[in-house]
Amino acid sequence: MLFRLVIAELRHRPGRAAFLLAGYSLGVSVMVVLLAVGEAMLEQARDQALVGGGDVVVVPSGISPDMLRAGGATSLFLGIDQARFIQRSVLESARGREEFGVVAASPVLDDKLVEITTRSGSFPAVAAGEIPSRSRAAGAAPDLLAGTWTDSRRDRLWTSPNRDELFREIDRFHLPTGAGRDSTWAEWHYFNVVLAPDRWVYVTLMVAGEVGVPGRWGGRVLLTVRGSDGRHRSLTRDVGGESVRFDTAGADLRIGQAGTVVQENGVYRIVASAGGERVDLELRPAAGRYFPPTELGGTGLVSGYVVPALYAEASGTVCLPRCEPVRGAQAYHDHNWGVWRDVSWEWGAASTPRLSLLYGVVRGEDAPETAASRGVFAYLVDERGVRGLYRPSEIQVPETQLIREGGRDIRIPKRLRFEDARRGFLVDIEVASAHVTDMRRERRRYFVQMRGVAAVSTRGADPQPLPGFFETYVD
Numbered sequence: 001m002l003f004r005l006v007i008a009e010l011r012h013r014p015g016r017a018a019f020l021l022a023g024y025s026l027g028v029s030v031m032v033v034l035l036a037v038g039e040a041m042l043e044q045a046r047d048q049a050l051v052g053g054g055d056v057v058v059v060p061s062g063i064s065p066d067m068l069r070a071g072g073a074t075s076l077f078l079g080i081d082q083a084r085f086i087q088r089s090v091l092e093s094a095r096g097r098e099e100f101g102v103v104a105a106s107p108v109l110d111d112k113l114v115e116i117t118t119r120s121g122s123f124p125a126v127a128a129g130e131i132p133s134r135s136r137a138a139g140a141a142p143d144l145l146a147g148t149w150t151d152s153r154r155d156r157l158w159t160s161p162n163r164d165e166l167f168r169e170i171d172r173f174h175l176p177t178g179a180g181r182d183s184t185w186a187e188w189h190y191f192n193v194v195l196a197p198d199r200w201v202y203v204t205l206m207v208a209g210e211v212g213v214p215g216r217w218g219g220r221v222l223l224t225v226r227g228s229d230g231r232h233r234s235l236t237r238d239v240g241g242e243s244v245r246f247d248t249a250g251a252d253l254r255i256g257q258a259g260t261v262v263q264e265n266g267v268y269r270i271v272a273s274a275g276g277e278r279v280d281l282e283l284r285p286a287a288g289r290y291f292p293p294t295e296l297g298g299t300g301l302v303s304g305y306v307v308p309a310l311y312a313e314a315s316g317t318v319c320l321p322r323c324e325p326v327r328g329a330q331a332y333h334d335h336n337w338g339v340w341r342d343v344s345w346e347w348g349a350a351s352t353p354r355l356s357l358l359y360g361v362v363r364g365e366d367a368p369e370t371a372a373s374r375g376v377f378a379y380l381v382d383e384r385g386v387r388g389l390y391r392p393s394e395i396q397v398p399e400t401q402l403i404r405e406g407g408r409d410i411r412i413p414k415r416l417r418f419e420d421a422r423r424g425f426l427v428d429i430e431v432a433s434a435h436v437t438d439m440r441r442e443r444r445r446y447f448v449q450m451r452g453v454a455a456v457s458t459r460g461a462d463p464q465p466l467p468g469f470f471e472t473y474v475d
Contacts, residue, residue, distance in 0.1 A: 058080065058086070058091075058105075059080070060079070060080055082292050082294075083107055084158055084292075085292040086105075087105045087107060087158075087159065088159070088160075089288060089381070089385050089386050090385060090386050091105035092104065092105050092159075093288070093384060093385025093386065094383075094384040094385055095384040095385040095386070095387070096385060098384070103137055103138070104133075104134050104137030104138050105134060105138070106130060106131065106134040106135045106137070106138035106140060107130070107131060107134065107158070108128070108129070108130050109127070109128055109129040109130070112126065112127050112128065112129075113125075113126060114126070114127045131151060131155045131158060131159060132149045132150050132151050132155065133150075133151050133155070133159070134159065157169070162266070163265065163266025163285075163287075164263070164264065164265045164266055166266070166290075167250075167251060167263050167266060167285075167308055168249065168250045168251070168263070170290065170292060170293050170306050170308060171250070171251040171263065171306060171308045171335050172247065172248055172249055172250050172251060173187060173207070173246040173247055173248050173251075173253065173337075174187060174248065174304065174337050175211065175212075175248060176211055176302075178302075179301070179302050179339060180302045180338065180339060181210070182210075182339045182341065183209060183210050183216070184339050184340045184341040185208065185209065185210070185211060185337075185338070185339055185340075186206055186207070186208035186209075186336075186337070186338070186340050187206070187207050187208070187246075187335075187336065187337035187338075188204050188205060188206035188207065188208075188335070188336055188337075189203075189204070189205045189206075189251070189253060189261050189270075189333070189335055190202070190203070190204050190333065190334050190335070190336065191203040191204075191268075191270055191281075191283065191314075191331060191332065191333045192331065192332050192469055193279075193281065193283075193314045193318075193326070193329050193330075193331045194329055194330045194331070194467075195318065195326065195329060196228065198226075198228045198230070199226060199227060199228050200226050200451070201223060201224065201225050201226070201279065201318065201320060202222075202223070202224040202449075203222075203223060203270060203272050203279055204220075204221070204222040204223075204224075205219070205220075205221055205253055205255055205259045205260075205261055205270075205272060206219060206220045206221075206222065206255075207219050207244055207246055207253070207255075208220065209241070211241070214241065214242070215240075215241070216241075217241040217244075218238060218239055218240045218241045218244060219238070219239040219240075219241070219243070219244040219255035219256065219258070219259075220236060220237070220238050220239070220255070221236065221237045221239075221255055221258040221259040221272045221273065221274045222234065222235070222236050222274065223235040223236075223272060223274050223275070223277060223279065223320075224435070224449075225277070225320050226433075226435070226451075230433065232435040234437075235274040235275030235276075235277055236274055236275070237258045237259075237273065237274035237275070238258075239255045239256035239257075239258050240256075243255070243256035243257075244256065250263060251263040251268070251308075251335070258272065258273060258274065259271055259272035259273065260272075266284070266285065267282055267283070267284055268282065268283040268284075268285075268308075268309075268333065269281075269282055269283075270282075270283060276321065277319055277320050277321050278318070278319045278320075279316070279317075279318045279319075279320070280316045280317045280318075281314045281315065281316035281317075281318070281326060281331075282314065282315050282316050283309065283312045283313070283314045283331050283333060284312055284313050284314075284315075285308055285309035285310075285311070285312040285333070286309070286310075286311045286312060286313075286353070286383070287383065288381070288383060288384075288385060289309065289310040289311045289312075289351075289356050289381055289382075289383070290306075290307055290308050290309065290310060291305075291306065291307035291310065291358055291379060291381075292306065293305070293306040294306070295338075296338075296362060301338070301339060301343065301362075301364040302337075302338040302339045303336075303337075303338040303339075303343065303362045304336065304337040304338050305334065305335070305336055305337075305360075305362075306334065306335050307332075307333070307334040307335075307349070307358060308333055308334070308335065309331065309332060309333040309334075310332065310349060310351055310356035310358060310381065311330070311332070311351040311352075311353065311356050312330075312331040312332065312333060313328045313329065313330065313331060314326055314328075314329045314330075314331035315327050315328060315329070330351070330467075332349055332351070332469070334349075342364070342441065342443065342444075343362065343363065343364055344362075344363050344444040344447075344473040345360060345361060345362045345363065345471065345472075345473070346359075346360060346361050346376065346395050346471070346472050347359070347360040347470065347471045347472075348360070348416075348429065348454065348468060348469065348470035348471070349468050349469060349470075350429075350453070350454040350456075350466035350467060350468025350469075350470075351466055351467075351468060352464075352466055352467070354382055354383065355380070355381075355382045355387075355456070355464060355466060356380070356381050356382070356466070357378065357379070357380055357427065357454055357456055357466050357468065358378070358379045358381075359376065359377065359378040359379070359392070359418070359427070360376070360377065361375045361376045361377070361395075362375075363444075376391065376392045376393075376394065376395060376418065377389065377390070377391060377392075378390040378391075378392055378418070378420070378425065378427065380425075380456070380458070387458070388423065388425065388458070390420035390423055390425045391420055392418035392419055392420050392425075392427075393418075393419075393420075393421075394418065395416060395417075395418045396416070396417045396418060397413045397415070397416060397417075398415050398417055399413070399414040399415040400412060400413060400414055401413075401414040401431075401434075403434060403436055405436040405438060405446065406438050410436055410446055410474065411474065412431075412434055412436065412446075412448045412450075412472075412474055413431055413448070413450070413472060413474075414430075414431050415428065415429060415430055415431065416428075416429040416431070416470065416472075417429070423459070424457075424458060424459025424460070425457070425458055425459070426456075426457040427454050427455070427456050427457070428454070428455045428457075428463075429452055429453070429454045429455075429470060430452050430453050430455075431450045431451075431452040431470070432450075432451055432452045432453070433450065433451045433452075434448055434449065434450045434451075435448070435449045435450075436448050436449075437449070439473075443475065444473035444474070444475060445473075445474075445475055446473065446474050446475070447471070447473055448471065448472050448473065448474060449469065449470075449471050450469065450470040450471065450472075451467075451468075451469055451470075452467070452468070452470060453465050453466065453467050453468070454466045454467075454468055454470075
């Protein structure tokens with residue numbers, strides 16, 4: 001009966017029947033195609049040879065792995081900031097391997113625009129690259145038809161540099177360009193060394209001015225000594241640019257006969273003298289306790305910063321003014337560069353042999369007074385790798401104290417506090433001593449260097465006290 005009805009309908013309305021049949025066929029065809037595409041995408045998602053392989057794909061924030069897989073035009077220019085640091089100190093750190101089961105992290109240079117030059121001319125091309133050993137470990141190594149595919153020296157420098165190579169990579173001098181070609185350009189090595197619970201010294205070796213212009217730039221050695229009586233004294237020694245030598249491929253610096261910094265085999269040798277006093281120290285950074293180079297840039301502000309040694313031990317001799325040996329003293333080292341016209345900052349570093357805290361924010365001359373904590377970051381690291389990177393909403397000053405400077409009473413912090421509530425991170429700093437320097441400018445006039453203890457709390461753990469140094473500016 002059903003068959004007879006179908007035949008009758010075809011005879012009675014053949015056009016309508018054909019149209020319905022075509023529409024139904026089209027719908028079925030579309031469904032078949034969608035199912036096929038879905039199956040293909042599922043197979044690609046399971047294919048470790050795509051987008052670097054592995055079980056987890058790390059891409060820039062806001063980017064879908066599907067876009068990279070499709071090879072869209074915008075994927076040509078994507079990259080992950082601090083990729084080397086992320087691989088070494090996060091993914092392949094002891095914490096990454098032991099707590100999160102990371103076997104290997106395989107970086108991929110995917111669809112990079114390059115220019116190839118031959119004898120007949122140049123032409124653009126698209127290139128990709130991987131590190132052989134890491135690709136194999138992630139299960140994404142290609143099947144070789146011929147030849148060999150092994151790590152080169154540059155591959156090893158990326159994944160596992162030795163200490164000397166690491167410090168040469170992250171700690172080096174810069175030639176000012178663009179906005180950096182400014183008379184307020186300065187770049188310096190900074191070290192602080194705790195000689196006793198109530199005694200310490202800040203050592204700064206600086207290059208400043210219009211670098212490369214004869215007579216318009218030079219070097220300075222600055223020793224700031226805190227004595228057991230609580231008093232600070234600052235000693236300086238200036239040298240003309242013709243006697244300054246610095247290394248754009250490493251940390252080495254010579255400021256005439258006033259001071260030198262030499263890094264070799266992961267050890268820093270610091271010699272500096274000013275005002276008849278002198279330090280001669282070797283500084284040994286703790287393994288893995290560093291913060292990678294970062295740089296903010298714009299039309300008027302260039303600010304660069306790296307911390308090769310959040311925690312280190314210093315040994316040698318200091319004559320401040322009495323000569324005495326130094327053995328295994330706690331020390332810290334960072335390196336700064338940029339344009340410093342009306343620039344200020346909030347900064348702090350605190351450490352024990354097992355844990356280090358770093359926080360900070362840089363403010364340019366156009367920052368309003370109410371924006372003292374905009375862009376604050378906090379960084380926690382130990383001997384097993386990075387423990388966390390946090391973004392506190394603001395730096396609070398719940399308690400202040402008065403200090404006399406230049407005949408004026410200056411109100412400075414007695415306590416500092418900041419937190420990242422979303423991630424259960426809280427720091428409460430108790431200031432034990434402070435030194436105020438009058439910068440003689442209209443805004444953020446007084447530079448405050450403090451010594452104290454930071455109580456660091458993370459979710460699920462007891463607060464940990466970390467002694468350290470902290471800096472801020474006040475009016």
